[in-house]
Amino acid sequence: MLPAYFLIFIIYYPAVAIPQASSWFPSLSEHLWPSRSLYVASGNSINYNPNGSSFLWLPQDSYSGQTFFDLWDFFTGADPTNGQVNYVNETVARQTGLVYVQDNGIVIMKADNTTSLASGVYRNSVRISSQAQYNTGLFILDLNRAPWGCAVWPAFWTVGGNWPYDGEVDIIEGVHDNEHNQVAWHTAPGCTLDTTANFTGTISSSDGVNHTDCNAFINSNSGCGMTEWSRASYGPYFDSQGGGVFAMKWDENSIAIWSFYRVAIPKDVIAGTPNPSGWGAPSAVLEPSDCNLGQLFANHSIVFDITLCGDWAGNSYATSGCPGTCEQRLMDPANFQNASWSINSLKVYRKVLLSARVTNSVTSKLTMEFTTLYLMILLGGLLL
Ligand SMILES: *[C@@H]1O[C@H](CO)[C@@H](O)[C@H](O)[C@H]1NC(C)=O
Ligand SMILES: *[C@@H]1O[C@H](CO)[C@@H](O)[C@H](O)[C@H]1NC(C)=O
Ligand SMILES: *[C@@H]1O[C@H](CO)[C@@H](O)[C@H](O)[C@H]1NC(C)=O
Numbered sequence: 075m076l077p078a079y080f081l082i083f084i085i086y087y088p089a090v091a092i093p094q095a096s097s098w099f100p101s102l103s104e105h106l107w108p109s110r111s112l113y114v115a116s117g118n119s120i121n122y123n124p125n126g127s128s129f130l131w132l133p134q135d136s137y138s139g140q141t142f143f144d145l146w147d148f149f150t151g152a153d154p155t156n157g158q159v160n161y162v163n164e165t166v167a168r169q170t171g172l173v174y175v176q177d178n179g180i181v182i183m184k185a186d187n188t189t190s191l192a193s194g195v196y197r198n199s200v201r202i203s204s205q206a207q208y209n210t211g212l213f214i215l216d217l218n219r220a221p222w223g224c225a226v227w228p229a230f231w232t233v234g235g236n237w238p239y240d241g242e243v244d245i246i247e248g249v250h251d252n253e254h255n256q257v258a259w260h261t262a263p264g265c266t267l268d269t270t271a272n273f274t275g276t277i278s279s280s281d282g283v284n285h286t287d288c289n290a291f292i293n294s295n296s297g298c299g300m301t302e303w304s305r306a307s308y309g310p311y312f313d314s315q316g317g318g319v320f321a322m323k324w325d326e327n328s329i330a331i332w333s334f335y336r337v338a339i340p341k342d343v344i345a346g347t348p349n350p351s352g353w354g355a356p357s358a359v360l361e362p363s364d365c366n367l368g369q370l371f372a373n374h375s376i377v378f379d380i381t382l383c384g385d386w387a388g389n390s391y392a393t394s395g396c397p398g399t400c401e402q403r404l405m406d407p408a409n410f411q412n413a414s415w416s417i418n419s420l421k422v423y424r425k426v427l428l429s430a431r432v433t434n435s436v437t438s439k440l441t442m443e444f445t446t447l448y449l450m451i452l453l454g455g456l457l458l
């Protein structure tokens with residue numbers, strides 16, 4: 075009997091520890107209170123830093139449904155990546171149906187797929203940036219479709235205001251009818267990928283050069299990056315199997331990206347209590363070993379865009395297997411049938427340390443451990 079009871083207490087140890095921590099340290103209570111019962115019930119949302127301190131990813135911002143577009147700015151300048159698009163403002167985007175929210179809450183953003191254009195005329199499209207800025211976080215995008223097709227070059231990314239000194243993280247990016255998502259980072263000089271890190275993708279390369287140096291000033295700004303192994307991480311198969319979830323975790327320990335098919339989205343993600351430590355190796359990761367993350371990434375907005383032709387889709391068009399030229403491709407709206415984002419939600423979580431104060435002193439950490447042990451023995455004894 076005795077070992078069985080102890081086993082139960084050991085399993086529930088995290089659930090016992092959280093309310094204790096919050097009542098000992100009132101400053102954490104406000105964060106924990108609204109969803110405390112959820113965390114206690116699931117018990118598996120506690121994450122650990124390499125130094126053993128524990129933390130939770132707690133909800134910070136949620137972008138979804140009818141209010142989605144209230145929290146973004148529409149970019150209306152010339153495309154910095156030389157795409158042949160007119161980025162329109164919110165009024166025009168709404169009036170011409172480039173952005174809208176369906177009655178079921180699904181958010182749509184698209185390039186114009188209804189207007190026939192004369193040769194050389196740019197096509198209308200959208201590029202939006204979050205008003206909120208972030209300096210770490212766990213970003214979870216649930217989408218049904220990402221844009222693709224000949225001449226199309228979409229991206230979902232985060233970027234700081236002083237490019238490239240504040241860094242850039244490209245979470246979803248591809249061109250034409252590619253099938254493999256390309257994750258990339260662009261930074262100031264002095265940041266490289268750790269190729270021995272644990273990730274499932276392959277190092278991206280072009281013209282025989284591996285993209286391991288994130289320096290935006292070399293290699294025509296290829297940055298550093300990893301290409302996902304799955305043929306359904308971008309393009310036709312990603313869309314046809316119902317999309318899925320992309321997650322980007324940015325903290326002092328790494329910047330890591332995961333993607334999940336719709337049928338394989340982890341339960342903790344669906345429950346809103348994400349715990350990346352249970353997701354397996356990421357598709358792509360930038361480790362602090364060869365990159366000063368704290369110095370090179372700051373004040374990021376989240377960006378969605380759909381550009382056409384330009385530095386990547388234009389320059390690669392001739393070798394892509396797509397018909398004609400990129401300029402010709404722009405003219406017929408039917409070519410942009412699949413150039414749309416369909417988004418269920420974007421949720422941002424922030425890291426809240428549980429044991430920050432406890433670990434300030436070894437003594438108080440030990441006090442907490444012994445108190446818990448004492449409770450276990452006491453309760454175990456009572457039950458016997
Ligand atoms: C442990 O690491 C986290 C970040 O990973 C940091 O915030 C915390 O202060 C560290 N704790 C100690 C005791 O070093
Ligand atoms: C949006 O763009 C249109 C077309 O360029 C312009 O006429 C209109 O004034 C703009 N609206 C706002 C609110 O900026
Ligand atoms: C590029 O990386 C691959 C492994 O991902 C390696 O086999 C190859 O030698 C590298 N090429 C260069 C030029 O470093």
Ligand SMILES: *[C@@H]1O[C@H](CO)[C@@H](O)[C@H](O)[C@H]1NC(C)=O
Pocket residue numbers: 272353354355
């Ligand atoms: C890589 O990650 C997987 C999944 O988290 C883990 O099982 C494996 O031990 C890790 N390998 C290394 C070398 O860290």
Ligand SMILES: *[C@@H]1O[C@H](CO)[C@@H](O)[C@H](O)[C@H]1NC(C)=O
Pocket residue numbers: 236240372373
């Ligand atoms: C980030 O933004 C804050 C507030 O606007 C500012 O004080 C800080 O200097 C910025 N940091 C960087 C590295 O740009």
Ligand SMILES: *[C@@H]1O[C@H](CO)[C@@H](O)[C@H](O)[C@H]1NC(C)=O
Pocket residue numbers: 222223224310314408409410411412
């Ligand atoms: C759009 O996607 C459908 C379904 O995969 C495909 O049959 C069609 O050719 C695509 N259209 C374009 C213009 O790429």
Ligand SMILES: *[C@@H]1O[C@H](CO)[C@@H](O)[C@H](O)[C@H]1NC(C)=O
Pocket residue numbers: 182184187188408410411412413414
């Ligand atoms: C244009 O895109 C929207 C959003 O994806 C889609 O519902 C519609 O069917 C498309 N229209 C054409 C003509 O491709």
